[in-house]
Amino acid sequence: MRFNDLVFGAVLIAAALLLFLEAGTFPDMPGQDYGPALFPQIIAGGFALCGLSLVVAGVRRLARQKLIGLDPWARQGGHIFDIGLLIGGLVLLMWLWDAIGFLIGATVYATVLATRFRGGRLGTSLIVCFLACLVIDFAFRRLLLVPLPLGPLTGIVW
């Protein structure tokens, strides 16, 4: 996804403003006229200057480049949908992390993605992803003692 520099410039200027205002609420150090706000405000100043420069560059290029554009590859074969699936699926997995557990959640998530990438072939995707998640779960939870949740499988697996 390609944005005209004008978009980035505007976002940076807005971010600089917010940063400056938020940092202005930080207290100074006792006996000094600077404090925790100094460094973020220097960064905000940098953002504002770079933002202005990008706005100028973006305006110059506006005739040749739209505000938002897509790569030819990204437009092909539902690639944007695939990105949405990856991000949306991961947000859902995080939300259900404790309820369904890692093994079930990750297997379903990886299987959905693999099936989609392989053009709808579910059977082998399920087997491969289940085995991969099983190995990862065993390695991290049993061998490395990472407390990955098991959800409904608590007391059943390993």
Next chain:
Amino acid sequence: MDAFIQALGLVLDPYTLWVMVLAGGFGLFVGAMPGLTATMATALLVPVTFFMEPVPALAAIVTAAAMSIFSGDLPGALLRIPGTPASAAYVEDSYRLTRKGQAELVLGCSLVFSVVGGLFGAVVLAILAPWLAEFALKFSSFEYFWLALFGLSCAVFISTGNPVKGIVSVLLGLLLATVGIDPTAGHPRFTFGSVELMAGISLIPAMIGMFAIGEILRWITGPRSVGTIAQKTIGNIFSGQWRLFRRYPKNVARGSLIGTVVGVLPGAGADIAAWISYAVSKRFSKEPEKFGTGHIEGIVDAGTANNSSLGGAWVPALVFGIPGDSITAIVIGVLYMKGMNPGPMVMLDNPELLYAIFVTFFVANILLIPLGFSAIKLYRRILDVPREFLMPVILVFCIVGSFAINNSVWGIGIMLLMGVVAYLMEENGFPIAPTILGLVLGGMIEANFMTSMMKANGSIIGFFERPIAAGLGIVTLLVWAWVIFDAVRKSLRPAAAEA
């Protein structure tokens, strides 16, 4: 001497050697897969190294990085797709040589000169690091502030065609580093009431996100196809290498030197080392017209340089805590995670660790010969692994890795967010390495800046009163002057052209 013998024992321990062999195999696999980089290999190793002792953990990273930089040459020579960005400089020459039926010569050259470059980088690291560490003991907050700022400046200066976007990238990293409790006054900043944010942005999930998730997203929106191998069977790769060495001794020495120097410069890694070395090789070649048409000379230079840069990059990382490239940025995260603050005190507190890293570099580069040879022979099988399975499995691995750092879903969120940010940045010409450097160095820069401000009673002149600090300050300001001058010149150029 005792520390060296202790280090030798730590590295030659069967467990460490096994870890190195496994990490080597992993690095070869990742590097050989087009689209997966050496930095991604390192980022994916972090969750596993989290549970290891420091020496095997660092040995795993050193080995995986060395192997993946070499194996990035395989798809370059056989498919015309560089496996990692470090192989991109000479992909045209190596592929054309393969098409001429000389795949053995190219792959052998990549392997042998990678080992030579890697060993040279290791020697420089072993000599330079202890010497610089003694020197660095005299540094105060002023010198550290300027040095870290110089590192960031180099990252902006070297890594991008558009300096403004490089500066934005660095500032973003610095901003992320300010999240959490402020280092001098203890005031919470940009935490929005979140307890998790009080501890700051967790470095490892952020790195996994930027280097692994970003690449998965790029694969999804990219062409996804790999193409066909230009030469099916590979014969004796070592034949003719000695002749190459005798024909191009200057190129080997020059490539090693350029690679190491570029590696030492903060922010520049194996890819930039290879590009510069290839360009220098062409500039001083007796046959510059042959470059890009299937000529081995540039491959000797750049293939040596990209591996020698790895050792060089560890010099500032170990001595000053300033990463030389994105791989050592991850290493610094690992060292912090293990409670070891990189810097000159490591030499005094943990000399065996420093020596162990030197020994690891030598062992890893020697291991590269048998493992690299096997990878060349098995390449067709490596390529047969379907990316449609591999990417979801890597994603699951990233999820677990990000969770494991703090045992919190928060880490997964950071990983996802930073992955999306990295993807959008790269798509729009913003380099991501300066963001990582900013994130790693932000705390150090701010803490040293604020301490120096207090020592100097808020006077900027105080930053130039010590001779080394003054020298570093002036060099840093000159770099910034050049960056700004270059940015203004570039922004005026289209206007002039349009007029």
